Amino acid sequence: MTAITDLTVKAADGTPADLSTYAGKVLLVVNTASKCGFTPQYEGLEALHRDYAGKGFEVLGFPCNQFGAQEPGDAAEIANFCALTYDVTFPVFAKVDVNGANADPLFVELKKQAPGFLGTEGIKWNFTKFLVGKDGQVVERYAPTTKPEDIRKDIEKLL
Template identity: 75%
Template sequence: MTTITDLSIRGADGAPVALDRWAGQVLLIVNTASQCGFTPQYEGLEALYRRYAERGFAVLAFPCNQFGSQEPGDAAEIASFCSLTYDVTFPVFAKIDVNGAAADPLFDRLKAAAPGLLGSQAIKWNFTKFLVNRSGKVVRRYAPTTKPEALAADIEALL
C-alpha cells in the first residue's frame, strides 16, 4: 500500500521534491492563501512547527488560488509574504490546485483518505488541514475555521 510519502510535489522553485524526505514524521498539510480571512493562521502554524519540529513534526504549506483568487502572487511573492509577514520557516511549495481535474495528486489522496462533512471530498476553502501520522497515513481532516493551536493535542498524541 502506498502512502503520501511515496509522492513527489513541486517546490516553490518548480523543481520536484520527493515527500519521502518527511517519511517517519508527523505532518500537517495545509492549503494556504495570503489574502484570505484565515491567513493569520500562518502564525499559529509556525508556532506549532517551532514547538514540535525537533520531535519529528513538519508543516507543509501549499498555496492555492482556487478560492476567491486569494493567492494571486507568484512563488517569490508568496515566499516573501510568508517570511516577512509571519516569519514562516516551514516549507511553502509551488502554488497548486486542490480541487478539479487539475488537482494535485497529493490533495486527491488526502481528500480520499479523509473526506469532509457528509463524505464530501472537495476542499471547501483555504486553510483546510490534514494531519498525517509517522507511517504516512492521513488520520484527520480539519476545517479552515479550526485554529492551528486547537490541533496541539492531536499532534502530541502522534509524536
C-alpha cells in the first residue's frame, strides 16, 4: 500500500504540499467544515495538536464542502474562521472532495486502507478521522461522532 506520506496535496494557497514533510510522524487526517454540527471538534483537534506536536504528532485538516455545503468559504475565509474561532495552529490545507470522481488522491488512499462500516469506502460526513502511523499507513478510521479526546489513547500508543 502507498504510504500517506508519499502523496502530494494542495496547501491552502493552492501550491503543492509534499506530505513527506510528515514522514516518521503520527498523523490524524480529518475532513473539516466550518458550518457543521461537529465543527466544535476543532477545539479538541487543536488540543491534541498542542499536547503531542512536540512528540512527533500532527493534525492535518482538509476542508470539504461535499456534505450539506457546510464549508462554503474560500481558503482565506476558512483560515480566518479557524484562527479566530478555535485558535487553530495545525495545518489546514486546500478544500478537497473526499468522495466521488474528483476525490483527492489522499482520501482515495485513506479510504482504501481503512474502509468504513461494512467495508464501504465512502466518507459519510465531515470530521471523519484517519489515524496514520509513523510508517505512513492508516491504523484506524473514526466516525465523525468520535470526539478527538477519545482518540488520545490510540495516539499515545503510536508515539
